[in-house]
Amino acid sequence: MVIEESSTPDEQLVEATLAGDDHAFAELARRHKNRVFGVAARFARDAAELEDICQEVFVQAYFKLRQFRRDSPFEHWVLRITTHKCYDYLRKRRRDGPAISVDALLESGYEPRAPEPHAPHPDLERLHAALAQLSPKERLVITLLELEERSIQEIAGLTGWSTANVKVRAFRARAALRKLMENPS
Amino acid sequence: MNDPRSESELDALFASARERRPDTSAVEFAFETRLMARLRSARSVESIWAKVSWRMIPVFAACVMALAIWHARVIADTDEAEQVAYMENPQALDSLTYLN
Numbered sequence: 218m219v220i221e222e223s224s225t226p227d228e229q230l231v232e233a234t235l236a237g238d239d240h241a242f243a244e245l246a247r248r249h250k251n252r253v254f255g256v257a258a259r260f261a262r263d264a265a266e267l268e269d270i271c272q273e274v275f276v277q278a279y280f281k282l283r284q285f286r287r288d289s290p291f292e293h294w295v296l297r298i299t300t301h302k303c304y305d306y307l308r309k310r311r312r313d314g315p316a317i318s319v320d321a322l323l324e325s326g327y328e329p330r331a332p333e334p335h336a337p338h339p340d341l342e343r344l345h346a347a348l349a350q351l352s353p354k355e356r357l358v359i360t361l362l363e364l365e366e367r368s369i370q371e372i373a374g375l376t377g378w379s380t381a382n383v384k385v386r387a388f389r390a391r392a393a394l395r396k397l398m399e400n401p402s
Numbered sequence: 403m404n405d406p407r408s409e410s411e412l413d414a415l416f417a418s419a420r421e422r423r424p425d426t427s428a429v430e431f432a433f434e435t436r437l438m439a440r441l442r443s444a445r446s447v448e449s450i451w452a453k454v455s456w457r458m459i460p461v462f463a464a465c466v467m468a469l470a471i472w473h474a475r476v477i478a479d480t481d482e483a484e485q486v487a488y489m490e491n492p493q494a495l496d497s498l499t500y501l502n
Contacts, residue, residue, distance in 0.1 A: 242438075243434045243438050246433065247434050250430055254426040254433075255423065255424075255426065258423075259424070268429050271429075272437055276444060341415065341419055341422065344419060364419055391412070394412070395408055395409070
């Protein structure tokens with residue numbers, strides 16, 4: 218089946234993918250990767266982890282495409298998968314303990330990246346350090362609420378939590394974050 | 403009671419962090435190509451497992467039948483051994499009835 222991909226609606230691309238057209242799924246990935254990368258970049262530690270998260274999101278989307286109900290746009294569905302994948306990564310990171318030492322990294326052949334063109338703001342560094350210390354649930358909810366500017370209802374839809382639960386977690390996350398910013402030790 | 407100053411400071415930091423969206427363009431470059439390569443390899447692994455599991459069905463069935471035959475024989479041998487033991491020494495087995 219040959220389709221004009223740039224103007225084809227997502228639903229038609231989903232149908233084509235289910236019929237075995239891989240190009241249709243590549244087009245879906247091309248269309249939605251920017252949003253997926255945007256959300257995942259708030260949680261990933263480096264470019265390699267970001268690539269891993271995003272690939273896992275689209276691999277899961279591909280293999281579970283039959284479960285996609287057409288009652289909401291494809292983008293919402295993919296962002297829900299992204300949110301769950303980011304949460305899984307946060308939990309895995311917490312379970313695995315602190316990141317490996319610099320010595321171990323250098324021994325494994327890692328080369329430090331060139332410095333970023335814009336020097337990061339020291340207060341923002343403090344904010345990111347505090348965010349990294351929050352529990353996975355707290356970090357997820359505060360990032361979606363404050364950095365991604367999602368509403369409570371949207372977060373509830375993305376995470377599968379109730380709106381009351383999201384509100385409580387957001388309140389606690391903010392309090393924990395404030396405490397960490399005031400007493401970084 | 404929350405300190406309003408720290409609250410507004412936190413809000414300002416969030417606003418600043420929102421403005422500095424991470425630049426992901428380098429990682430996004432040719433993402434679809436890498437993704438489709440990964441999907442192809444994932445699919446081939448999945449299809450190998452599917453083929454192997456279908457082909458193993460007769461082997462599993464044979465194992466189950468062999469186990470069933472072996473189990474039936476063990477039970478038959480046990481019954482026979484008990485009967486022989488009883489015929490050779492009935493008192494010894496009768497004295498164990500208190501265990502029941």
